[in-house]
Amino acid sequence: MSKFKNKKKGDLPAISTASLPDIVFMLLFFFMVATVMRDNTLMVKNELPNADQVEKLSKDRTTFIYAGKPSEGFKSKYGELPRIQINDAFVGIESVQLAVTEARNALREELQDKFVVALKVDKETNAGLVSDIKQELRKINALKLMYVTTVRNPNE
Template sequence: MSKFKKGGKSELPAISTASLPDIVFMLLFFFMVATVMRDSSLMIENILPSADQVEKLKKDRTAFIYAGKPSSQYKQLGEEPRIQFNDKFIDVDEVQPSVLEAQRALTEELQPKFVVGLKVDKETHAGLVSDVKQELRKANTLKVMYVTNVESKQ
């Protein structure tokens, strides 16, 4: 008679799944907070110029107009600088209706505060920018900002 039994095979206890929902929700919450939703896919080459005095604005009342050469996947459109607004290429005469439509999509209290951001490639000719600004004037959209990179001070 021995005190210790040689019991052969003993089973491992089952893995507790009680904390599994907590882990899943914690991961879900992390990815919801850490993920950034992109407004539009960039279809042009856009290297922004640098500036030393910049100010950050809220994006809730801003529409962006991009200008630059088509990117490599859109080279069939040529080498001339193009205008992009909300995932599509537009011509200069389509700027006014596109901006007015974006402004109407805002709530009534944000419509008077509507701002158009110009993200223009630094190699784009000033004539195209001038044409876009003329169309914005016709749409009575007078709040325009130029988006730039922050110039590093050395």
């Protein structure tokens, strides 16, 4: 009689799951790096004016206010008049103070005094709307203001 028994022929060996956690974490890391978070859905036409002297600022202490006519997908609902967009919603001129104050208060305390409001205004927008926005910002002492433009080609 033999001490060793023959294995049954035809049985498949069990699948090793030892490397499964490595594969899962590698996929998780890939998707974390490759995924881009959406900022805002632009609801207004936003063709920026040109400038020859521009400076890039960090976005961590900036809130953006968009102004312009509603884009093609929103004209039927909101009409043709220029509108103000903060985050993903149209707001009236009376809501600018509240939205900017909320954005400032959401920042860390050491960044609140360095808070900047960026205006992305369509180049065909009436200057009166920009003036109204600036008046509302003055009321809440949001005086650090920048205008977002595109870089002008020096050959033009």
